[in-house]
Amino acid sequence: MRVKFGFVAAGCVLLAGCTTRIEQTTTGGDPARGAAAIVRYGCGTCHTIGGISNARGLAGPPLTGIGSRIYVAGVLQNTPENLIRWIRHPKEVDEKTVMPDLGLSQEDATDIAAYLYTLK
Secondary structure (H helix, E strand, O other), X not given: OHHHHHHHHHHHHHHHOOHHHHHHHHHOOOHHHHHHHHHHHOHHHOOEOOOOOOOEOOOOOOOOOHHHOOEEOXXXXXXXXXXXXXXXXXXXXXXXXXXXXXXXOHHHHHHHHHHHOOOO
């Protein structure tokens, strides 16, 4: 058991060093570009978003910890594909949502998802 535990502990240490790139690897996006896109599209008008100045909106749910949540929009499993789909076309997921379809490109939605996955 000692060998297995040592291997697991070493693996966790190695993975901990990779967390800064996990968002990019998971989504294919760039978190820095995602933060800029969040500001450009005005996401903070409706949402509170950690790390984004003036993102203190109260119309939508706070996005703090979204990277650790199980569901997106209360209906989709939290996967990169689903988060990107929700960001791009929220009305296709839930026709009653008040979240607008802002016409985001695939690249912008992917970058925004990469940023949101940094919020654990």
